[in-house]
Each structure stands twice: as structure tokens, then as C-alpha cells.
Amino acid sequence: MLNEYDCWMQKVKIKTNYEIPNIVYSDAKSLVAKQAEKEYCLGIERLLGFSPKIVKKHNNIKNIVLLNSSYASSVKDEFTIKVTENQIHITGSGENGLLYGVFRFLSLLALGKIKNGLELTESPVSPLRMINHWDNFDGSIERGYAGRSIFYKDGDFDYDKTRIEDYARLLASVGINRVSINNVNVRANAKLLIIEEYLKEAKELAAIFRKFGIKLFFSINFGAPWSLGKLPTADPLDPAVAEWWKKRAALIYKYIPDLAGFLVKADSEGEPGPFQYNRTHTDGANILAKALEPFGGEVIWRCFVYNCTQDWRDTKTDRARAAFDHFMPLDGKFDKNVILQIKFGPYDFQVREPVAPLFGALKNTRHVMELQITQEYTGHQIDLCYLPYIWEDIMNFDTIHGENSKIKELLGKKNIEGFAAVVNVGLDNNWTGHTLAQANLYGYGRIAWNPAITAKEIAEEWSVLSFTNPEVPQKVQEILLRSYPAYEKYNAPFGVCFMVSPSNHYGPGIEGYEFSRWGTYHRADKDAIGIDRTPSGTGYTAQYSPKNAAMYADANTCPENIILFFHRLRYDFIMKNGETLLQNIYNIHFEGYDEVLSMIEDWKSLKPLLENQVYESVLARFERQLVNAREWKDQINTYFYRKTGITDNKGRQIYS
Ligand code: GCW
Numbered sequence: 241m242l243n244e245y246d247c248w249m250q251k252v253k254i255k256t257n258y259e260i261p262n263i264v265y266s267d268a269k270s271l272v273a274k275q276a277e278k279e280y281c282l283g284i285e286r287l288l289g290f291s292p293k294i295v296k297k298h299n300n301i302k303n304i305v306l307l308n309s310s311y312a313s314s315v316k317d318e319f320t321i322k323v324t325e326n327q328i329h330i331t332g333s334g335e336n337g338l339l340y341g342v343f344r345f346l347s348l349l350a351l352g353k354i355k356n357g358l359e360l361t362e363s364p365v366s367p368l369r370m371i372n373h374w375d376n377f378d379g380s381i382e383r384g385y386a387g388r389s390i391f392y393k394d395g396d397f398d399y400d401k402t403r404i405e406d407y408a409r410l411l412a413s414v415g416i417n418r419v420s421i422n423n424v425n426v427r428a429n430a431k432l433l434i435i436e437e438y439l440k441e442a443k444e445l446a447a448i449f450r451k452f453g454i455k456l457f458f459s460i461n462f463g464a465p466w467s468l469g470k471l472p473t474a475d476p477l478d479p480a481v482a483e484w485w486k487k488r489a490a491l492i493y494k495y496i497p498d499l500a501g502f503l504v505k506a507d508s509e510g511e512p513g514p515f516q517y518n519r520t521h522t523d524g525a526n527i528l529a530k531a532l533e534p535f536g537g538e539v540i541w542r543c544f545v546y547n548c549t550q551d552w553r554d555t556k557t558d559r560a561r562a563a564f565d566h567f568m569p570l571d572g573k574f575d576k577n578v579i580l581q582i583k584f585g586p587y588d589f590q591v592r593e594p595v596a597p598l599f600g601a602l603k604n605t606r607h608v609m610e611l612q613i614t615q616e617y618t619g620h621q622i623d624l625c626y627l628p629y630i631w632e633d634i635m636n637f638d639t640i641h642g643e644n645s646k647i648k649e650l651l652g653k654k655n656i657e658g659f660a661a662v663v664n665v666g667l668d669n670n671w672t673g674h675t676l677a678q679a680n681l682y683g684y685g686r687i688a689w690n691p692a693i694t695a696k697e698i699a700e701e702w703s704v705l706s707f708t709n710p711e712v713p714q715k716v717q718e719i720l721l722r723s724y725p726a727y728e729k730y731n732a733p734f735g736v737c738f739m740v741s742p743s744n745h746y747g748p749g750i751e752g753y754e755f756s757r758w759g760t761y762h763r764a765d766k767d768a769i770g771i772d773r774t775p776s777g778t779g780y781t782a783q784y785s786p787k788n789a790a791m792y793a794d795a796n797t798c799p800e801n802i803i804l805f806f807h808r809l810r811y812d813f814i815m816k817n818g819e820t821l822l823q824n825i826y827n828i829h830f831e832g833y834d835e836v837l838s839m840i841e842d843w844k845s846l847k848p849l850l851e852n853q854v855y856e857s858v859l860a861r862f863e864r865q866l867v868n869a870r871e872w873k874d875q876i877n878t879y880f881y882r883k884t885g886i887t888d889n890k891g892r893q894i895y896s
Contacts, residue, residue: 241706241854244670247678248347248705249409251286258354261328261358262290265298266307272335273309275451276342278772279409280330282306283346302326309338317417318363321345325356333363336417336453340364343413362690365651366658368579368608369688370418370540371411371459371502372664376427377422383614383745385621386673387666391421397441401717404448405663412452414685419449420457420660424505424542427512432468433458434488439495446496453498457540462504462524463512464488475517476527485531493535495826501537502528503581503660508545521545521566522573529575540608540660541574543582543598550759558771558778560805562587564597572604580607584634586780587760589617589662590737591728592630594792596735596801597783599647600639600653608712609634609647611661613680619727620746621664621673623865624839628683628695635691640785648691659688674861675854678706679720696721718840726839728801729832731871733825736762736770739876741814747868748875762804766883768811769821770804781806786860811884819889825880826888829873836862836869 242250266277281292298304305328311320313333319341322329330345332338344362348354374382377396390407390869411419421442433442446456461467465484466474475481492499502692506524507513509757514524525541532539546562551827563586574580580602585593589612599609611631612618618625635648648655659682665671672678682705699720703713732739738760742748753760762769773780774793781793791797795807800815811822819827840862848854878895881887888894 241675241851242708244675244678244854244857247671248682249283249286249410249413250350250706250708252708253289254287254350254708255311255353256288256349256352256354257606258323258356259303260284260288260349260354261303261305261326263298263301263303263498264292264294264305265296265301265306266294267310268307268308268338270335271451272339273307273332275453276309276332276335276339276835277307278677279339280305280342280346283342283349287346287350289850304328306330307338307342309335313337313509314874315363316367317415318361319344320361321348321358322360322384323354323356323358328354333509337363338413339453340415343415347413347701347705351701364415364689365648365691366608366656366688367652368658368660369416369685370420370608370658370660371416371663371684372424372610372660374423374425374447374614379673381666382423382425383612383616383662384664384666385614386664386671386677387668390665390667391445391517397438399445401448404445405451405886406452407627407671408449408452410681411685412454414682416685417453417455418457418500418660419454420443420459420503422459424459424503425509425511425675426459426461426505427510432461432464432678433619434460434464434492435468439492443495446499450498451723453464455498456496457500457503458492458694459505460528461512462506462514463516466512468657473517473651474512476514476519476523477517482527482530485528487532489535489537493537497535499537501532501539501577503540503542504528505542505544508542520570520573522570525578526575529577533575533577538579539575539578540579540581542610543580543607544588544610546759547757549757551757552755552761555763556778557759558773558780560773561778561783562586564601564783567598567605568601571602572606576606578606579657580605582607583610587737590735591618591625591731592733592735592801592805593737594735594805595634595637595639595647597788599637599656600641600650600785601783606657607610607655608658608660609656611659611684611747613661613684614664615677615680616662617740617745618731619865619868621677622746622861623727623868624674624676624719624723624862625727626676626683626695626699626720626723627680628687628698629721631683631687632695635687636787640787645785651691659684661688670857675858676716676720678702689808707850709849712846715842715846719842722835722839726832726835726869728877729828729835730830730869733828733832735802737805738762748872750875750879763808764880764883768808771806772808773806776807811880811886822880822884822886823889826877826892826894827890829876830888830892833866833869833873840866 311331318333355468379393742752
């Protein structure tokens with residue numbers, strides 16, 4: 241990795257057995273097709289060291305690269321790559337398809353996979369492949385761990401155009417086609433993106449992303465008619481409020497005619513919403529949808545709606561039930577340009593949660609799955625945690641709502657239209673804080689494009705594209721693939737969730753949320769731990785399809801890696817390996833710590849093969865991760881020893 245800033249698009253000459261023609265014909269007329277042509281040339285310069293010659297006529301030129309964006313295919317964003325003895329033909333079903341085809345060609349070239357006879361046709365499974373920024377106008381990033389915002393500073397837009405273009409290139413190179421550019425916690429931002437002074441600047445930003453086939457979403461404040469428009473209310477059924485949104489939409493689309501639409505967090509963690517006016521979320525979403533409809537805009541409405549003022553004494557209210565209880569009854573009641581955005585799990589991006597029961601259950605409502613690339617609960621990009629590992633698990637979850645109802649089979653069909661993910665980038669030179677966390681951004685794009693791709697395949701691609709010394713990728717892949725299980729082992733195994741330090745969510749805080757209002761409890765006492773979510777408890781299991789409901793409700797069939805999410809178990813519960821739950825808690829924390837030691841040894845073995853800056857920056861993070869893993873191991877094990885008085889049956893050191 242010569243330059244961390246270049247991520248998986250390193251500027252290093254590669255060897256290729258196939259001679260790439262240096263003449264290029266392109267029929268590019270449109271903005272994105274022209275960018276595709278430019279990206280092709282930039283990529284060839286980067287990888288082969290020569291600048292191709294663009295011709296506008298190609299008759300009787302034998303050795304040539306043909307780029308065109310108008311081949312007859314109804315499949316959106318599709319591309320075909322065809323390599324013959326003298327010609328390379330990259331075609332797109334449209335301009336975006338051509339751009340994706342060019343980036344895939346360049347990636348295959350760097351992976352050494354371009355050869356005579358190659359023929360590849362691909363299209364994305366999901367039409368919506370989105371990045372969410374939780375960037376604030378003051379330049380901070382909510383749950384950001386890679387430096388300040390790339391868009392804002394001191395209450396205004398403040399960005400480097402080249403940097404934004406480099407960012408749009410990285411996103412488009414893995415098929416991203418939508419970006420929301422401001423925090424969903426709009427309350428945190430005194431000003432609002434949808435005011436005219438910001439629109440003039442947002443217009444410039446939109447123009448940069450547009451060249452790469454990326455359209456923008458704005459996070460909006462549902463209370464804007466009141467807070468901005470000086471109306472006495474933001475009640476969605478008040479005609480003046482509906483009129484206000486129509487006028488605001490007209491103003492916005494004057495500046496950005498192809499704005500993708502609005503992203504909305506409403507009635508959630510203090511954000512304004514329809515509940516304040518005794519209205520439903522369909523009332524709220526549909527008013528915005530009607531305002532955007534004339535411009536082709538869409539409303540992405542988040543389902544992260546739960547009671548964040550729960551009394552910890554209340555064992556009946558179950559936050560995990562909330563999204564399903566709120567939104568399942570509204571299925572089919574949203575306008576056709578409303579898309580629900582649902583977190584992958586019922587809680588909040590924990591290291592492991594069950595897949596949310598709305599997936600597979602919603603039959604008549606467009607929706608997308610929300611993932612988190614920024615490592616809020618998975619190590620803050622200090623600890624290495626390769627997220628495609630858990631995403632592959634999620635894609636393979638079978639909702640058992642009829643046939644072919646695994647998440648990866650539902651995607652792109654009538655149910656799930658794709659993904660949104662909270663991004664992990666900031667102004668750090670390596671974009672992501674931890675250099676190896678670039679694999680998470682890369683992996684998100686690849687999974688959003690093809691949910692059947694495996695974590696191993698992503699690791700192989702990313703490591704070869706990023707580490708051009710051929711002796712390095714194999715070891716990097718092994719480290720990446722071990723990092724998620726290692727983190728889960730010392731952090732929150734068995735689906736226990738939320739033992740993190742409150743508010744900042746890094747490092748142990750075993751009872752940090754036990755007496756809070758956030759509804760995220762494990763209720764450990766001297767005998768047992770976990771929440772009973774079976775019919776004898778909160779009844780959450782019944783939100784799943786009958787077969788999954790039965791599987792989760794029985795402690796003998798519930799997968800052990802999620803068992804404490806669904807069951808309250810005594811510490812002497814015997815698990816499948818014949819050890820008690822308590823001994824498994826001790827074992828798994830010692831194992832997780834040891835696995836970090838082993839990853840560090842592996843990384844150290846790469847020292848002679850890596851640029852010093854990369855080697856040292858990653859080593860420094862590993863050393864901080866080891867401190868964190870030790871804290872988790874010792875604090876968790878001590879906590880359960882103090883609760884039970886039972887020590888480790890292998891005599892290892894547990895503190896009292
Ligand atoms: O995970 C929680 C975070 C909040 C975030 C919220 C959400 C943007 O702690 O920082 O707010 O989820 O998803 O809206």
C-alpha cells in the first residue's frame with residue numbers, strides 16, 4: 241500500500257500478460273459516460289503507466305478499447321466486459337452501467353484477471369446502494385472515528401473539491417449510487433440544509449457526485465415548518481404544513497433538480513415527528529412524499545423508533561419489539577415513493593443481533609437495510625473488526641417467509657430494495673482511521689452490489705488491490721477474517737449486547753446501561769443473565785415467521801451465538817460444548833484476547849514487506865486494541881466471578 245490515501249486504487253504499475261490497446265474509442269456524450277471515459281484513462285495511467293489515446297472514429301483500427309453506454313439492456317446499471325485477442329469492449333446499459341463496467345475492468349486488471357476470452361455481464365442486485373453521513377455542520381461527525389467531516393466546518397460547507405471527487409470515485413468504484421450528506425440527528429444542527437444559503441453550496445457538492453452517478457439525499461427535520469417556516473405547527477395533516485413542504489421542495493429542486501430526496505429520523509431519540517401531533521408515521525412520510533413526488537424525489541423514513549425513556553424497572557417493555565410493533569401495522573399504507581430504512585437488527589448495530597423480523601414480513605412496503613460501517617460498537621476503528629464477516633451472516637439469514645426468503649434472495653425483489661450504511665470516513669489521510677478499516681467501506685459497496693459475495697472473496701479482492709507486494713495479501717486476508725470473531729469474543733458474545741461504556745461505546749461498561757432509560761439491559765444477577773424474549777417473556781420471538789419463532793424460543797435450538805438475546809439463562813446452563821454458560825463466558829474472553837495477540841504477531845511478520853507508515857500506523861492501533869481486549873477480558877471475567885463466586889475451571893487469573 242504505497243499511499244494510504246489511494247485506498248484500493250493504488251498508483252502502482254502492474255504486470256499484465258494481456259497487452260492493453262492504447263487506442264480508445266468512446267461514444268460518450270453524457271456527463272457520467274464522459275466521466276467513465278476519463279476514469280478509464282486515469283486507471284490505465286495508474287496501473288500501466290501510459291495515457292490512452294481517445295479517438296472519435298474507430299473504423300478499421302484492429303487493436304482498440306471500445307467504451308459505450310448505450311447497449312440494449314433493460315437491466316439498470318448493467319455492464320458487459322468482453323476481451324478478445326485485439327479488442328476490449330466495455331458496454332453499459334446506460335451511463336452508470338458503463339462507469340461501473342470501467343471500474344470493474346480496472347479492478348480485474350489490477351487483480352491480474354484480464355485475459356483473452358474474458359466475458360462478464362453484471363448488474364447490481366439492489367437498486368439503492370447508499371452511504372449515510374452523520375456529519376454535523378460544525379465539522380464534527382456523530383459516531384465518527386476518522387477525523388473531522390469532509391464536507392463541513394464551523395457551521396458551513398467547507399470542503400476540498402479534489403478530496404470530494406476522490407471520495408466520489410472511491411464510492412462509485414464499488415457501485416455506490418446514493419449519498420446522504422448530513423446527520424439524521426438534525427436537532428444537533430442549529431441550521432438546516434434546506435435553507436437557501438446552504439442550497440447554493442449543496443448544489444456544487446451535488447455536481448461533483450453527479451459525475452460519478454451518485455445522487456444526494458438530505459436529512460431533514462420533520463419540525464422544519466415550525467422551526468424554520470415560523471408556522472405554529474408541523475402537524476402533517478395541517479394544510480399549511482403540507483403547502484410549506486411543497487414550496488420548500490420546489491425551492492430545493494430549483495438548486496438540485498436531481499436530488500434523490502429526503503432521509504428522515506422522526507419520533508426517535510428526541511427528533512421531532514408525527515407522534516407529537518397524534519399522527520401516524522404514514523401521515524408524516526406521505527406528506528413529504530407528496531411534496532417530492534412532482535420532482536421524482538423519494539422519502540427514506542427510518543424505523544429506528546422506540547421508547548427512549550423506559551424505566552429500567554419495567555420488564556414488560558422490550559425495545560427490540562419496537563420497530564416491528566410500529567411499522568408492521570403500516571405495511572402497504574405508505575406512498576409509492578416512500579422507502580423504509582430498517583436497521584439490520586432490532587436493537588442498535590450491536591456486534592451480534594438477530595436479523596430484524598420486519599425483513600421478510602413486510603410485503604407491500606419498499607424498504608432497505610441499514611448497516612453501520614463506522615465502528616460505533618465494534619471498536620471505533622481502533623480495534624480491527626472486519627464487518628463483511630457479519631454482513632455475510634446477515635445476507636444468509638433465512639427469514640422463512642415462504643420459499644427463497646433468505647435476505648440475499650429477497651434483495652432486489654419486491655421486498656428489499658438495497659442498503660444504506662453509516663459511513664466510516666473523515667478527514668484522516670487514510671479516510672478511515674484504521675487503515676485496514678478501508679476494507680469495510682470497500683466490502684459494503686461489494687455486498688450492496690452482490691449480497692452473495694463472501695467475506696473471504698471481498699478480503700481477497702481488497703487486500704490484492706491495496707497491498708501490491710504479492711507476499712502481503714494472503715496474511716492480510718487471514719488477519720481480516722479472524723478479526724470479527726476475535727472482537728466478538730472479548731466484547732459481547734452470545735448476543736448479550738450493550739456492555740459498552742455508556743455514550744461513547746468504546747471499552748467495557750458492563751452495567752453502563754443497566755439503570756438507564758435506553759431499554760438495553762442484560763439484567764445479570766447472582767444466578768442468571770439475559771432477557772426472556774420468548775412467549776413467556778416479552779414475546780419478541782413471535783414477531784418472526786413461525787419456524788424462526790419456534791427455533792429462537794427454544795434454548796436448545798436457538799443458535800448459541802445469540803442465545804442471551806432471546807433467553808434468560810442460569811450460569812450453570814450447560815452449553816453444547818458441555819461447559820456451563822459461566823465457564824463459556826470465561827473461556828471466550830480469554831480466547832478473544834489471545835486471538836488479538838496472534839493477529840499482532842501475524843502483522844509483525846509483515847514488517848519487512850510493508851511501507852513503514854502503514855506498518856507502524858496499524859501496529860499502533862493493534863497495541864491499543866490489545867489494551868482494550870485485556871480490559872474487556874479482565875473486567876467481564878471479574879464481574880461474573882464477583883456475581884457468582886465461581887472461578888475459572890482452568891485456574892487462569894481472574895481478579896476479584
Ligand atoms: O446507535 C445510535 C447512536 C446515535 C444515532 C442513532 C441513530 C444518529 O448512538 O448516535 O444517532 O443510533 O441511528 O439514529
